[in-house]
Amino acid sequence: MSFLGKCYYPICRxxxxxxxxxxxxxxxxxxxGGREFRxxxxxxxxxxxxxxxxxxxxxxxxxxxxxxxxxxxxLLTVYRLAVEWPxxxxxxxxxxxxxxxxxxxxxxxxxxxxxxxxxxxxFEGTHENGDRYASVAKFGGxxxxxxxxxxxxxxxxxxxxxxVGYTQDMAGAYPGGxxxxxxxxxxxxxxxxxxxxxxxxxxxxxxxxxxxxDYLMDDVARxxxxxxxxxxxxxxxxxxxxxxxxxxxxKPLR
Ligand SMILES: C[S@@+](CC[C@H](N)C(=O)[O-])C[C@H]1O[C@@H](n2cnc3c(N)ncnc32)[C@H](O)[C@@H]1O
Numbered sequence: 001m002s003f004l005g006k007c008y009y010p011i012c013r014x015x016x017x018x019x020x021x022x023x024x025x026x027x028x029x030x031x032x033g034g035r036e037f038r039x040x041x042x043x044x045x046x047x048x049x050x051x052x053x054x055x056x057x058x059x060x061x062x063x064x065x066x067x068x069x070x071x072x073x074x075l076l077t078v079y080r081l082a083v084e085w086p087x088x089x090x091x092x093x094x095x096x097x098x099x100x101x102x103x104x105x106x107x108x109x110x111x112x113x114x115x116x117x118x119x120x121x122x123f124e125g126t127h128e129n130g131d132r133y134a135s136v137a138k139f140g141g142x143x144x145x146x147x148x149x150x151x152x153x154x155x156x157x158x159x160x161x162x163x164v165g166y167t168q169d170m171a172g173a174y175p176g177g178x179x180x181x182x183x184x185x186x187x188x189x190x191x192x193x194x195x196x197x198x199x200x201x202x203x204x205x206x207x208x209x210x211x212x213x214d215y216l217m218d219d220v221a222r223x224x225x226x227x228x229x230x231x232x233x234x235x236x237x238x239x240x241x242x243x244x245x246x247x248x249x250x251k252p253l254r
Contacts, residue, residue: 042076050083053111061103061154068100069185070213075104077242078211082108082181087207089115090176094167094196095186096121098139099147099154105183106156115180117156120163120170123147126187171199178205185213193223201234206252210234215246224248 043054070078082091082105091105096119109115123144125136139146144164151160163170167186182204184196193212201210212228214220224246229236235249 042073046080047083049111050080050108053083053107054079057103057107057154057156061100061150069097070101073242074213074245075101077245078183078213079104079108081209081211081238081241081247083111085181085209087180087205087209089178089180089205089208091115091117091181091183092174092176092179092200092203093117093119093183093185094121094200095184096123096147096162097125098143099150099160101183101185102147102160103151103154103156105181106151106154106159109159110156115159116176117160118163118174118176119147119160120165120167121147121186122166123162123164167196168199171203174203179203179208180205181209181211183211183213188214188217188220190219190223193220194227197223197228201250204250206250208250209247210250211245211247213245215240216244 044051046054068075078101091109093102093105096102099119102117102119105117109117121143123142125143136143144162147162148157151157161175163174179200182200184193184200186192186196197210204210210228212220212224215224228234228248233251235251237249238247241247
């Protein structure tokens with residue numbers, strides 16, 4: 001993607017460049033291009049400034065890095081929501097790991113010219129999924145230095161603040177403004193998702209989004225389909241935006 005990003009950026013920057021690149025990528029996909037081309041192709045459907053934001057980001061990071069937790073389709077969907085959702089405010093990511101999704105969210109803030117991403121994490125991983133987080137050891141026991149390095153490399157450090165600690169402890173000390181997009185992606189146990197929703201959703205601006213990642217995990221689905229759907233303060237829209245991601249809206253106060 002680095003290579004694609006380098007090539008696209010100068011072409012896409014002028015308005016109208018997207019159409020040209022879209023045709024090119026469509027052709028490459030027909031020749032058998034994989035996920036990289038699919039993501040590039042889908043991205044080109046975005047608004048011009050949002051495409052330019054991605055083209056600036058891609059040469060700096062590797063979107064499909066084995067250390068990222070969101071596959072391309074999901075990343076792009078979350079990016080699209082973060083760019084397009086028409087409510088002002090900041091973004092909060094609960095569970096940031098090494099900052100791949102954070103860099104997309106921060107790029108969305110840069111494209112909008114407003115807001116910051118508050119990335120809340122212990123940066124120590126969790127053991128809820130057994131070995132899945134064992135690789136925290138390869139980062140020397142903390143993913144924070146790697147997170148900071150990647151955010152710098154993505155060129156979005158002015159849009160990102162790491163809040164180091166447990167999500168359940170940080171809600172009371174949240175230093176940002178009303179939240180326009182809350183991404184819940186930390187502790188995926190039923191009790192963990194529920195606690196994060198209960199503590200953080202009151203900080204979401206009326207009309208703001210609450211996005212649940214890992215809906216395909218049983219506990220997340222059970223909580224979302226049971227309690228979130230029944231919550232009178234929540235509108236279940238836009239809903240299932242892509243496999244594994246559900247987004248709901250905090251109803252405006254009456
Ligand atoms: C699935 S990863 C996050 C992936 C990231 N959103 C991405 O898309 O790349 C989950 C992260 O949540 C963090 N985490 C889990 N439970 C937590 C808690 N209670 N408080 C703070 N961080 C937590 C872990 O350290 C881990 O980095």
